[in-house]
Amino acid sequence: MSILSSNLLSLRRLRQLTQEQAAERVGVTRQALAKWESGETLPDVERCRLLSQLYGVTLDALVSDAGPSDLPPPSRGKHIFGVVRVGDKGQIVIPQQARKVFNIVPGDMLVVLGDEAQGLALIRESDLLALAQAVRSCPHEGGAGA
Numbered sequence: 001m002s003i004l005s006s007n008l009l010s011l012r013r014l015r016q017l018t019q020e021q022a023a024e025r026v027g028v029t030r031q032a033l034a035k036w037e038s039g040e041t042l043p044d045v046e047r048c049r050l051l052s053q054l055y056g057v058t059l060d061a062l063v064s065d066a067g068p069s070d071l072p073p074p075s076r077g078k079h080i081f082g083v084v085r086v087g088d089k090g091q092i093v094i095p096q097q098a099r100k101v102f103n104i105v106p107g108d109m110l111v112v113l114g115d116e117a118q119g120l121a122l123i124r125e126s127d128l129l130a131l132a133q134a135v136r137s138c139p140h141e142g143g144a145g146a
Helices: 003-012 019-024 030-038 045-055 059-063 096-101 125-139
Strands: 112-115 119-124
Touching: 003 030, 003 045, 003 059, 019 030, 019 045, 045 059, 112 125, 119 125
Parallel strands: none
Antiparallel strands: 112 119
């Protein structure tokens, strides 16, 4: 089974669509879709574009190995950059692709946020400060002292 066929099968199941429903939405027969999912044949570029729209992923994510094989490709704007190992002093190396996508360069200051129920998040210090300033400058409606 190819990466594309595996992704097609995972995404269809994730979206809880039958083969008939998915096939109808991209304008093919159920049999054609079944052959794509089994890896017997490949969809043309236009059908790949329609499938990526149907499943809410990029074309690149649809046709590539974007993460662990038991996970479907991430939705548009979402990323799985891989696994990092925490060093002895708590340090991690942010994967190169993540640094590229988010334009993280040496010397950038990142704030580490945490939620015990949802995990950790990183945000550029300047972005957090800009967000805080935007919140402060919003007019308050109906709050205390109003």
